[in-house]
Amino acid sequence: MGVSTCVVLKAMWLAKMLIEAQAILPFLGVIWNLGTDTLKCCTDMGTLTCETKITKRLILAIVQKIFDPMGLLTPATLLPKLLIQHLWKMKIAWDSELSPNDVNVFLKWFRDLYILKDVTLSRCMIINSTSELHVFVDASKEAYAACVFVRSMFKSDVKVVGRTFVWLRESPEYWPLGETPGDSEEVELEMKKLKVVNIDLSRDAPPWHLYAISDYNKMIRVFSWILRFVNNFTLLNGKCKDSELSQSEIENSEKKLIRLVQSYYLPDAKSSNYIETCIDDEGILRVKTKILNRDDERSFLYPILLPEKCELTKLLIRDVHKKNCHAGIQMMQCLLRERYWIIRARKAIKNVLYNCIFCKRFKVKSLSSEPTPLPPDRVTDCAPFEIVGIDLAGPLFLKDGRKVWIKKKLCLLARYTVLFILNLLIP
């Protein structure tokens, strides 16, 4: 009998003995039952007495005791983690006593922990041609989860890896069909509410819900889609548009938005003594500047009038600011003036620039420290090279392939420097 055969037989005998003895081995932090070939987590949490003060520190300590490297118990450990998250939001100190409500939530979870002792998972996953993946997902406001089960058929037996719904072990004819009915109240709470927005484009008010968008171009595009929808809806027998937005649609949307903003914020602009205005063919309010005799672009001679405190103006300024590499106030005024006449433009631009995070980063003063006095060796009178500093630089490679270093000798008082070549360090 060869030596290798002996080793194999010994290993088999040992394995048999272990299985017969229902041996339980700690394996990478989890418990491996050799008899049933299953894995489970250690969930011995000890006990809590009536005198135990339930604090944030205690909850965290208990949650961290559950060592679950594979995430088998994640659904169970999620609850205290959410509780800790809630305590952080409430700004509760580490050792403060918790509210009775929070204590009850924690104790209820702690009392149910013993159930985890029975949670086991097959160590061996057998895959064959009949194997199927069954994926279950769920989500709520607090968390979301997904789990995948492998279902394999063996002759007449069905094997499913993981603790799962009992019906998954049955034949597919017996599986539940359709939605599993849930608690209607809970479902109602978690269900996303549909947001219904009414837009009356005939009235003189800008669509306020658009102001939730923080980008000028996006706002214009969203408004274009709304206009497209309205047009398609009012179309009687024509063909609905369903392609990408065209340039003319985007321009039309921008003009419409400007008209709405002007009519809402500047209803009296026409009768103002401050500036002379006129309305162009598209119904947009424009300023009659004093340079009408100049040969220039019409948009420069008749700029669009925009109010100061308006979200559209703010986004427009931010957009121009970003497109022009975070330009300063002066440049922004010139750029915007090419097409627009913003009332109190300087102030409006200043406000936007003040809130620009990117610009703020460059405006902050750099950290400075108090200058410290030089050490005595640098200021004591002495002969040159009486007090020196030595440094070594390199290695450098000479033409013949030798490796050399440079020794730098520095006189600390007079700042003289002498360089030596060292090649003695070659091993």
Ligand SMILES: [Zn+2]
């Ligand atoms: Zn900026």
